[in-house]
Amino acid sequence: MKFWSCCHSRGFEPGCTTGPTHVLEMEDASRLADLCPFESTPSPANTTDNVTKIQKVITLDCEMSYTKYGLALSRMSVLSFPDCKVLEDTFVREPYPGVPFLDYNTQISGVIHENIYPDDPENSPPVLEGITTARSKLWEYCDENTIIIGHGLDHDLKCLRMLHPKIIDTAILFSKIEGQKPGLKKLAEAELRWCIQDVVDLTGHDSVEDCRACIELVLKYLQRPTVAAESPASEIPD
Numbered sequence: 001m002k003f004w005s006c007c008h009s010r011g012f013e014p015g016c017t018t019g020p021t022h023v024l025e026m027e028d029a030s031r032l033a034d035l036c037p038f039e040s041t042p043s044p045a046n047t048t049d050n051v052t053k054i055q056k057v058i059t060l061d062c063e064m065s066y067t068k069y070g071l072a073l074s075r076m077s078v079l080s081f082p083d084c085k086v087l088e089d090t091f092v093r094e095p096y097p098g099v100p101f102l103d104y105n106t107q108i109s110g111v112i113h114e115n116i117y118p119d120d121p122e123n124s125p126p127v128l129e130g131i132t133t134a135r136s137k138l139w140e141y142c143d144e145n146t147i148i149i150g151h152g153l154d155h156d157l158k159c160l161r162m163l164h165p166k167i168i169d170t171a172i173l174f175s176k177i178e179g180q181k182p183g184l185k186k187l188a189e190a191e192l193r194w195c196i197q198d199v200v201d202l203t204g205h206d207s208v209e210d211c212r213a214c215i216e217l218v219l220k221y222l223q224r225p226t227v228a229a230e231s232p233a234s235e236i237p238d
Contacts (some may be wrong), residue, residue: 002136019069023066024178032069032161035096036131040163041144050140059149059214060155061207063109069109073159074101074111076134077207078141081149082219084212087141091115092134098190110205146162148212151184170217188213191220 002010041109044054058078066178072095076087093116094100104111118124128134142148144165149169150156157163172179188194194216196209 007028023103027060036161038163042139044143053140054139055080055146057135058154059211061150061210062159063111063207064159065105065109065111066103067099073131073134074109075207077211079211081215084152085217086208088137089208091126093127093129095131098175130163135162139163148220151214168218170214173221184210184213191214
């Protein structure tokens with residue numbers, strides 16, 4: 001028998017939530033390529049304007065909401081390593097030109113309408129126009145030599161339409177220990193005794209919190225001499 005993964009009700013029962021629009025997770029790769037093609041992280045030679053802000057290591061987490069083209073970037077958080085300083089925490093309006101969000105996917109993303117269209121913009125977190133603007137903001141803190149830490153980074157880089165050569169993905173890092181790619185919530189509970197991504201009240205994830213969890217997980221991983229000695233993570237710069 002099939003069960004809904006969100007509320008564990010039986011598959012033939014009505015869903016636990018409803019929305020004003022119908023959304024799909026299908027993606028049209030060629031259409032997305034026209035709207036926002038993939039780009040590689042700039043080389044150090046092309047980031048001279050931001051040389052004082054470029055980090056050796058950063059942590060990245062993105063939240064996604066639904067558009068007519070599927071899930072797209074709606075929030076981006078960037079933290080420094082290992083001190084967990086928030087370098088950037090911004091929301092994104094209209095990820096592609098003329099393509100607004102249909103459903104904020106709040107129960108997962110934590111993003112609400114007031115984040116995207118704040119009543120008091122001057123005293124609210126910044127809101128950027130489009131994925132390309134958010135990506136350029138990220139590149140103020142990294143070049144192609146920067147190590148990016150995250151969990152399930154393939155999804156984050158994909159929604160930023162970005163190619164980057166140096167990453168540490170905690171889902172892969174701990175897969176040797178868990179035997180499979182573990183979710184960040186499960187991993188934080190098992191390794192850190194942290195409770196994150198508590199969606200009981202449907203407030204969704206907090207991307208800053210998820211970044212902090214990834215930092216602590218990498219630091220803990222580096223404390224395992226026999227594991228760390230075999231891992232690229234042991235090469236993280238001080």
